[in-house]
Amino acid sequence: MLKSFIEKSMRIEHIGIAIQEATQAQTLFAKLMGVESYKSEEVVEQGVCTIFYALDNTKIELLQSLAPGSPIDKFIQKRGEGIHHIAFAVDDIRAEILRLKAQGFQFINEEPQRGADQKWICFLHPKSTHGVLVELCQDIK
Amino acid sequence: MLKSFIEKSMRIEHIGIAIQEATQAQTLFAKLMGVESYKSEEVVEQGVCTIFYALDNTKIELLQSLAPGSPIDKFIQKRGEGIHHIAFAVDDIRAEILRLKAQGFQFINEEPQRGADQKWICFLHPKSTHGVLVELCQDIK
Numbered sequence: 001m002l003k004s005f006i007e008k009s010m011r012i013e014h015i016g017i018a019i020q021e022a023t024q025a026q027t028l029f030a031k032l033m034g035v036e037s038y039k040s041e042e043v044v045e046q047g048v049c050t051i052f053y054a055l056d057n058t059k060i061e062l063l064q065s066l067a068p069g070s071p072i073d074k075f076i077q078k079r080g081e082g083i084h085h086i087a088f089a090v091d092d093i094r095a096e097i098l099r100l101k102a103q104g105f106q107f108i109n110e111e112p113q114r115g116a117d118q119k120w121i122c123f124l125h126p127k128s129t130h131g132v133l134v135e136l137c138q139d140i141k
Numbered sequence: 142m143l144k145s146f147i148e149k150s151m152r153i154e155h156i157g158i159a160i161q162e163a164t165q166a167q168t169l170f171a172k173l174m175g176v177e178s179y180k181s182e183e184v185v186e187q188g189v190c191t192i193f194y195a196l197d198n199t200k201i202e203l204l205q206s207l208a209p210g211s212p213i214d215k216f217i218q219k220r221g222e223g224i225h226h227i228a229f230a231v232d233d234i235r236a237e238i239l240r241l242k243a244q245g246f247q248f249i250n251e252e253p254q255r256g257a258d259q260k261w262i263c264f265l266h267p268k269s270t271h272g273v274l275v276e277l278c279q280d281i282k
Binding site: 009010011012015017018019020025028029031032033034035054055056057058079080081082083085086088100103105124126129130131132133134 | 166196221265270
């Protein structure tokens with residue numbers, strides 16, 4: 001029945017991890033996963049510096065705050081370092097927002113914003129997803 | 142250099158999500174991801190009921206506590222519902238434990254235990270991984 005909405009299963013594009021300070025964390029996650037990060041990118045509008053690792057089947061994104069009061073800074077102040085969000089890859093982010101809104105899901109931002117790694121992104125509100133911060137992301141062509 | 146330790150990149154076997162009560166959450170995540178769960182399994186030794194979804198490139202595991210004082214119950218009491226752990230698939234869990242211990246990582250349990258979905262599992266301590274609870278899991282052949 002649900003298959004009528006989505007033709008194929010969703011794909012985890014990446015998992016986001018909030019970290020306090022990138023230098024030591026970047027090395028530690030490389031040791032943990034046995035692979036060096038392949039790029040680092042600042043997203044000034046989101047107040048964040050991102051570091052990406054390519055795994056066999058998905059990516060890991062480390063997130064370091066660039067400024068006090070940024071979303072990552074607030075997250076770490078409240079909860080400490082740790083897993084921050086799960087990002088699903090979608091082909092058409094606006095269609096997916098409409099589909100999920102019709103199902104009762106709430107969004108932090110309904111208007112897609114430019115994120116790291118050449119993506120349009122938006123976030124569902126964790127209060128509508130059992131505390132899980134869910135990102136949707138679509139490649140910017 | 143790190144490639145000398147691991148011949149291929151690691152693979153995310155699943156992402157674990159702690160939930161308070163399974164019935165409503167099971168339906169909600171099916172709506173979110175457009176796929177029904179494919180199985181539910183109790184792991185009495187861990188005090189947990191698990192619900193699995195197969196996505197395009199990995200799995201999602203919902204975790205509901207079966208008893209007060211279980212690890213999932215404690216997690217929810219402290220942090221609320223949300224993302225609980227990231228699980229990496231490994232071919233030889235004991236070799237991987239030795240590799241990571243030599244790198245300075247700490248474990249919650251160094252002796253693999255039987256987990257859900259026919260796996261040997263062990264957990265690294267989040268204090269050695271920037272607050273991320275990391276599971277290693279190996280198929281029980």
